[in-house]
Amino acid sequence: MNVINFLENCVEKHPTKLFIIDNEWSITFQELYDKVQKFSSSIEFLNKKEVISLVSENTISFIIAYLGIINAGKIAHLIPQEISQKNLLNQLKSADSEAIICPQTTKENLRNYSSIKIPIVSFNEIQYKNEKLISSKINELAYLIYTSGTTSDPKGVAISHEMTEFTTKNIVNVLGYSNSDIDILPLPLHHSFGLGCFHTSLMVGSTLVLLKNANNLEHILESVKKYSATTLAAIPATLTKFLNFDRRILEETFSNIRLIITNSTSIPKDTVQNFKEILKNGNLATYYGLTEASRSTFMIFEKTIGKEESVGKPAPGIKINIFDQQKKNSEIDEIWIKGMNVIKKYWNNNEADENIVEGWLKTGDRGFIDKDNYLFLKGRIDDIINIGGEKVVPQEIEQVIKEIPGIDDVVAFGIKHEIFDQTIKVNVVKSKDSEIDKSKILSHCMKNLERFKIPSKIEFVKSLPKTEYGKVKRFILK
Numbered sequence: 109m110n111v112i113n114f115l116e117n118c119v120e121k122h123p124t125k126l127f128i129i130d131n132e133w134s135i136t137f138q139e140l141y142d143k144v145q146k147f148s149s150s151i152e153f154l155n156k157k158e159v160i161s162l163v164s165e166n167t168i169s170f171i172i173a174y175l176g177i178i179n180a181g182k183i184a185h186l187i188p189q190e191i192s193q194k195n196l197l198n199q200l201k202s203a204d205s206e207a208i209i210c211p212q213t214t215k216e217n218l219r220n221y222s223s224i225k226i227p228i229v230s231f232n233e234i235q236y237k238n239e240k241l242i243s244s245k246i247n248e249l250a251y252l253i254y255t256s257g258t259t260s261d262p263k264g265v266a267i268s269h270e271m272t273e274f275t276t277k278n279i280v281n282v283l284g285y286s287n288s289d290i291d292i293l294p295l296p297l298h299h300s301f302g303l304g305c306f307h308t309s310l311m312v313g314s315t316l317v318l319l320k321n322a323n324n325l326e327h328i329l330e331s332v333k334k335y336s337a338t339t340l341a342a343i344p345a346t347l348t349k350f351l352n353f354d355r356r357i358l359e360e361t362f363s364n365i366r367l368i369i370t371n372s373t374s375i376p377k378d379t380v381q382n383f384k385e386i387l388k389n390g391n392l393a394t395y396y397g398l399t400e401a402s403r404s405t406f407m408i409f410e411k412t413i414g415k416e417e418s419v420g421k422p423a424p425g426i427k428i429n430i431f432d433q434q435k436k437n438s439e440i441d442e443i444w445i446k447g448m449n450v451i452k453k454y455w456n457n458n459e460a461d462e463n464i465v466e467g468w469l470k471t472g473d474r475g476f477i478d479k480d481n482y483l484f485l486k487g488r489i490d491d492i493i494n495i496g497g498e499k500v501v502p503q504e505i506e507q508v509i510k511e512i513p514g515i516d517d518v519v520a521f522g523i524k525h526e527i528f529d530q531t532i533k534v535n536v537v538k539s540k541d542s543e544i545d546k547s548k549i550l551s552h553c554m555k556n557l558e559r560f561k562i563p564s565k566i567e568f569v570k571s572l573p574k575t576e577y578g579k580v581k582r583f584i585l586k
Contacts, residue, residue, distance in 0.1 A: 110272075111272060111310070122313060131318075161199075161208045162209050163191075163210040171297075185253075186252070186297070189298075195254075203264065210228065252267075276307045276311050278425070283369065289314035294322040301371055305341045322346060329350075368393070372394055372419045395419065404445050420482060450469045505561055513544075521534075521535075534565070
């Protein structure tokens with residue numbers, strides 16, 4: 109089954125049901141299907157290559173274009189709107205894209221990039237011909253996303269329809285999505301988290317409310333209440349920020365929510381505990397995965413006691429192993445994943461393909477599996493700091509420093525040292541009006557860390573380089 113089949117099934121079962129609501133308009137399953145068919149007919153002139161790039165915010169127009177590209181037998185290359193010129197040009201070259209489809213305002217901005225030599229077509233220029241696409245040969249691959257690049261340059265990851273069906277079915281079955289759900293999605297559709305949520309709504313036939321700004325917390329809460337939403341997708345940082353609102357407002361707003369789904373980017377234990385109390389009629393859940401291996405585990409916190417720091421058990425049909433590379437008999441080592449959710453190869457990247465061994469994806473993440481088969485993450489292998497042979501996990505240092513009042517955020521990383529190979533530097537983001545100084549941080553570290561783990565350098569910064577999903581881009585700092 110392919111993604112277009114998801115839509116066809118919904119049209120057959122409930123054609124007039126409202127499917128998507130965005131900031132400007134709404135659309136039923138039948139209306140969406142008709143527009144997708146017409147869109148595909150309108151881009152028949154783009155028939156030289158298999159990849160078409162798509163740049164857009166969360167809108168119904170994005171959905172039409174995404175499905176229309178797939179329906180025309182092409183691969184949809186999804187690009188963030190805020191992408192840098194350098195990364196954009198690198199992606200277009202790597203993807204070998206035939207054209208860019210985007211909103212008119214984005215087209216005007218892209219015109220300033222003289223290096224772009226392929227056609228740029230705005231949504232307004234798509235003619236939406238009346239005739240439907242007579243025949244459509246769906247490509248084996250559905251979409252192409254470049255990784256967020258938290259540890260290195262982004263890599264192209266092409267996801268097949270088979271992988272999408274497998275992953276989406278797991279999401280539906282494990283988390284209990286149904287056509288009676290009303291789903292709030294403020295996460296960008298060009299990322300695998302947001303796109304996976306869209307595929308889920310499309311598979312079960314629920315109603316999806318698209319929001320453009322994941323940082324507008326008031327609007328998210330207003331939308332949850334306005335549409336009597338039953339599910340919400342949000343990153344951990346958003347959930348933590350929600351806790352600054354009045355508790356009674358949160359409990360009232362989320363009274364109809366049966367599920368909040370987040371991802372595995374370091375969910376504070378306190379945030380988990382608070383939402384277990386706030387969600388009177390629902391659950392908080394998370395998952396672990398990569399673009400290359402989406403939704404590899406699931407964790408429903410309400411149903412488990414004492415596992416708040418876990419990312420859950422392997423999803424159905426997925427194997428997870430801890431690979432002891434250096435034969436140290438260590439319980440904590442690299443996480444390897446195998447299953448139908450794992451890519452077979454990267455997009456035109458032989459060097460990256462070395463991370464796939466006999467169907468196993470070497471994730472680069474460190475972790476361990478406890479006796480109950482729950483997976484726990486322990487940072488990235490690339491993040492390990494080597495101090496004279498002593499291996500230091502930066503997250504341990506960050507956790508200690510975050511205990512100090514007046515600190516909003518912190519990242520620890522290794523810097524070169526002539527004698528010890530590396531020493532530790534921390535970049536600290538202070539809270540507004542905080543009077544914290546370096547000596548207080550150093551004193552706290554000396555009381556709570558072994559000597560070799562104490563930072564040699566402390567720098568106060570205004571912000572940390574992060575992806576839109578809250579992951580620190582450590583390789584930039586290094």
